[in-house]
Amino acid sequence: MNHRTRLDWMFLWCCLLRYSYLRLEKICLKAVLKGVPGFGWAMQVACFIFIKRRWAEDKEHMENMLDYFCDIREPLQLLLFPEGTDLTENTRAKSDVFAAENNLPNFQYVLHPRTTGFTFIVDKLRKGDNLDAVHDITVAYPKNIPQTERHLILGLFPREIHFHVSRYPVASLPSASSDLEAWCRERWAEKEVRLRDFYSSQPRAFDRDGVAQVPPCKTELRVALIKAASLLYWSSFIALCFTGLWLWAPVRLYSLAMVGVFVAQQRLFGGLELLELSCHRYWKSVAAGGDDKGVTEDAKIK
Known part of the structure; x- marks a missing residue:
């Protein structure tokens, strides 16, 4: 999903609630947030993927977490913001510098995505047979845009939130990492055009021509x-x-x-999600050791 504000992930919950996917949601987010009292601790318990945005360190951690999700075979929906941060004047300027250095067009409504993490996640989950599809979500705010938590404290909630969702089955995704990176960049170029059309239209709305309207599985009464x-x-x-x-x-x-x-526990182990991961590895090794012992004893009997 594009990261228009620092609150996009929370607004998406309102959408997921209507489709009964909220309980499956996990987020890939900044590691500093895991130390937030209460809220950050809850995200540790939920096994969110915390990254430091230094690929040399994040790659191993992300690999371990994704292997864990593939091992336990629990339904998973992982939210990723390839832009890495929310859209502001400062981050747009940095994105423009990146675009100039890499001979890319300037974007106004999105930032250029960082494709390394996205391709790694897709490849890892695909190899672990734990990827059904990639959902490309574009979020837009037609009336007012609450950029930070401060706006919510002041009561400036968004009056409307629009989501455009495209589903890409895993079979339709490119197999090569380089092609997958290009695929991600193409989606962001589409987002730029889609959002430009959205904010220039009256009333502001996504183009629905040829788009299937999928009704939520929960009624508004049930949601209320x-x-x-x-x-x-x-x-x-x-x-x-x-x-x-x-x-x-x-x-x-x-x-x-x-x-x-x-x-x-955070000082000693780095977070509850890492402690859970260590426990899983330990019991997995114990089970593997037990299986090996059983095979050896069976061979002796024979």
Whole structure:
């Protein structure tokens, strides 16, 4: 997906909720976010892929995480922002410099994508027989664009969000890495044209000619009920947490202990997702050792 604002990933959840894919969602995102108290810890528990944007370090970590996902065979939907950061005047200027150095056109509505991570993920999941399709998502904001979390705190939520989704089955993707990189760049060139047409049209909307309209599997009534239940649950949960912290010493001690556990494990292991990965490797090696022992004993009997 293109990264128009720092909040795109969260707005996409509203779309995924209507199609019952939200529980499958994992995100490839900056490693610094894993240290955010509460929110970052939850993403560690969910096994998001944290990267430092230094390929020499990220390649091995990404390979280990993708191998883990392929091993456990759980349904996976991985959100990737090939642009690497959100669109601002500063990042657009850097993208223009990159374009000039590589004889590429300047983009106004997107940044030039970094294709190394994308091609690596596709190749790895394809080899692990854990890739069904690539969904090319273009997000646009026709009325107002909340760029950062500060806008949400001020109550400046987007009045509308438009998503254009194209599905590419794995069989239709190029097999060679160089061809896959070119394929990704072609999609971003299409996004530039699509967004230019979107923001120049009145009313602002994606062109629907020849586009299949797939209705959500959840009705708006069901979505509204889920929202109401979530609002009630989390409001009550937060209120109870603050009440417990204010009134009961055991709750304060428990909270302090949990903060200590999360901080300590991140310093010792690098994050809960890495601890989970290590446990998986250990039990996998134990199982492999047991299988080898069984084969050896069987051979002795024979």
